[in-house]
Amino acid sequence: xxxxxxxxxxxxxxxxxxxxxxxxxxxxxxxxxxxxxxxxxxxxxxxxxxxxxxxxxxxxxxxxxxxxxxxxxxxxxxxxxxxxxxxxxxxxxxxxxxxxxxxxxxxxxxxxxxxxxxxxxxxxxxxxxxxxxxxxxxxxxxxxxxxxxxxxxxxxxxxxxxxxxxxxxxxxxxxxxxxxxxxxxxxxxxxxxxxxxxxxxxxxxxxxxxxxxxxxxxxxxxxxxxxxxxxxxxxxxxxxxxxxxxxxxxxxxxxxxxxxxxxxxxxxxxxxxxxxxxxxxxxxxxxxxxxxxxxxxxxxxxxxxxxxxx
Ligand code: UDP
Ligand code: MG
Numbered sequence: 110x111x112x113x114x115x116x117x118x119x120x121x122x123x124x125x126x127x128x129x130x131x132x133x134x135x136x137x138x139x140x141x142x143x144x145x146x147x148x149x150x151x152x153x154x155x156x157x158x159x160x161x162x163x164x165x166x167x168x169x170x171x172x173x174x175x176x177x178x179x180x181x182x183x184x185x186x187x188x189x190x191x192x193x194x195x196x197x198x199x200x201x202x203x204x205x206x207x208x209x210x211x212x213x214x215x216x217x218x219x220x221x222x223x224x225x226x227x228x229x230x231x232x233x234x235x236x237x238x239x240x241x242x243x244x245x246x247x248x249x250x251x252x253x254x255x256x257x258x259x260x261x262x263x264x265x266x267x268x269x270x271x272x273x274x275x276x277x278x279x280x281x282x283x284x285x286x287x288x289x290x291x292x293x294x295x296x297x298x299x300x301x302x303x304x305x306x307x308x309x310x311x312x313x314x315x316x317x318x319x320x321x322x323x324x325x326x327x328x329x330x331x332x333x334x335x336x337x338x339x340x341x342x343x344x345x346x347x348x349x350x351x352x353x354x355x356x357x358x359x360x361x362x363x364x365x366x367x368x369x370x371x372x373x374x375x376x377x378x379x380x381x382x383x384x385x386x387x388x389x390x391x392x393x394x395x396x397x398x399x400x401x402x403x404x405x406x407x408x409x410x411x412x413x414x415x416x417x418x419x
Pocket of ligand 2: 200202204305310
């Protein structure tokens with residue numbers, strides 16, 4: 110039986126740590142699934158780290174950050190340190206229903222490399238939050254062509270997927286979307302978002318907006334190219350207006366100097382906008398290069414190593 114590593118990012122979850130440990134241990138032991146729990150303390154200001162240290166079980170690993178680096182960083186640390194044959198990322202507030210783990214594990218045994226947890230309901234989030242989350246996913250799927258609605262960070266990854274993720278060099282990651290970008294054989298399981306037992310959500314609307322901006326810009330260069338689009342519209346407009354003032358000029362209806370001013374403004378404006386857009390396209394390309402993502406990811410090999418690969 111393959112070992113399952115569970116990554117649990119924790120930021121101010123002191124009341125939840127032991128509860129999570131007991132719940133998962135009980136569940137996985139009764140189902141005979143060998144496991145390893147990685148608690149990542151993401152710079153909590155409460156006693157989360159003490160709670161993690163208190164767990165007396167060789168199957169539990171605690172990793173303590175020097176400060177709050179954010180959930181993505183905690184996930185990355187977990188992926189780098191997990192030793193299991195499959196790895197699950199899960200919130201440490203029990204909102205990701207633990208029983209789904211068993212279903213994920215079965216699908217993994219059946220040969221799936223990525224098992225995505227899909228939210229059945231969004232729990233008891235406020236309607237403003239729901240609205241924002243919905244618009245965020247609409248926008249991001251438009252810009253990046255990755256369908257993320259109702260997806261979450263709750264997912265199981267096979268060892269080879271984890272290795273592929275660990276080999277990506279970019280610093281600014283978006284775990285949820287990266288697993289789609291990677292490819293591999295995927296399955297989906299639905300789960301109900303549980304209400305938080307203790308503690309409270311760490312997301313404010315402001316931090317969600319920043320998160321959205323950060324992720325859109327790390328998955329798409331579309332915002333850079335918007336300028337070119339507007340530049341072209343402006344040029345068309347300039348052409349129409351320019352012809353109009355020129356006609357007026359030749360018919361003798363216009364004020365002295367007016368035509369020149371208008372024409373100059375229009376020409377300079379559209380030239381500037383289009384040049385900015387072109388620069389944007391180049392910056393976009395540089396950005397994609399600098400992220401240094403591999404152009405492909407190998408799924409399997411028949412022989413051990415082949416110098417021609419990659
Ligand atoms: N979390 C973290 N670092 C942070 C914020 C959150 O590791 O800076 C963890 C948190 O402890 C929880 C998970 O990420 O295990 C999800 O956070 P939260 O429950 O606040 O988000 P929500 O469920 O409201 O989306
Ligand atoms: Mg939560």
